Amino acid sequence: MLKISELSDQTGLSAHTLRYYEKHGLINASTRSEAGYRYYSEADVRRVEFVKTARNTGFSLDDIGQLLSIRVDKQSHSCQEVTDITRNKLDEVNAKLAELLSMQQTLELLLESCCGGPENATHCSIMEALDAGLKRREIADQAGDVPA
């Protein structure tokens, strides 16, 4: 049986976070000392690791709550329920990814277009592109040409 600080050491999650997860119904210490100290069993630890793994995979605490309720009674739940949660998360991730890739591309183009030197920003092509609403087809190419 581990005390909260020992579980914290083992999982890398802070004691604060572990209590926070408990308050939100994700985990629990199956035993308490008379004084109220939390003591975690092996099974408790495995549940915490499950939460941590799911967290690293991108699932929200809310998703994880659902996954955990499947986990404790797998017989009453289908694989489809699990894949639904997973697919929704993948859809979210893909949407965010598309957004970030577009930003990445824009930022790279902006950086390519600007000299980045110590000269003053009067003709800075990054500022110009932002002013023009990024409308130039290639933001500035190398020569600063603007599409008709």
Place this chain on the structure above:
Amino acid sequence: MLKISELSDQTGLSAHTLRYYEKHGLINASTRSEAGYRYYSEADVRRVEFVKTARNTGFSLDDIGQLLSIRVDKQSHSCQEVTDITRNKLDEVNAKLAELLSMQQTLELLLESCCGGPENATHCSIMEALDAGLKRREIADQAGDVPA
């Protein structure tokens, strides 16, 4: 001169958001009616559009504040200041991107590994993989083989 609702229509930013941006020092209505109504000039509108464009590119309101203070006095700022802000943002975007790509890959592998059918989740390979801390080299391949 545009009233706030007209500016809202033109930019797609809500009047609430425009006031919020003003409160945070990003934009301003250069004129107010006697009664206090905001009236936006062409220059005001261009500034708002700049903010919107920068926002879409991923810059935080804080970044945008810096970009705007360069914008109003380009002579006193260098291209390097602009590229520094841009490069920092690109670094952030790339970091987030790496995280999301890893999640995407994991989620795809999880989905491939699971039948997703109506059968109960007793042997669901997604649940198993999360339980095992995603340690299996390929999460389950197609056969559920575990590396030594």
Place this chain on the structure above:
DNA sequence: GTTGACCTTAGAGTTAACTCTAAGCTTATA
């Protein structure tokens, strides 16, 4: 028997960027 490290709880604070509400003026239209 007294340090000092660790534990408890309830509840407040953090972050970013909105988003909304309430209470009360103003303005345009019929």
Place this chain on the structure above:
DNA sequence: TATAAGCTTAGAGTTAACTCTAAGGTCAAC
């Protein structure tokens, strides 16, 4: 002139996932 739409402000609420604080109880070691 009455009504409705629109504007003003200050300030509270939202979201997610922590993160921290205060006030106090517990425990192991010296």
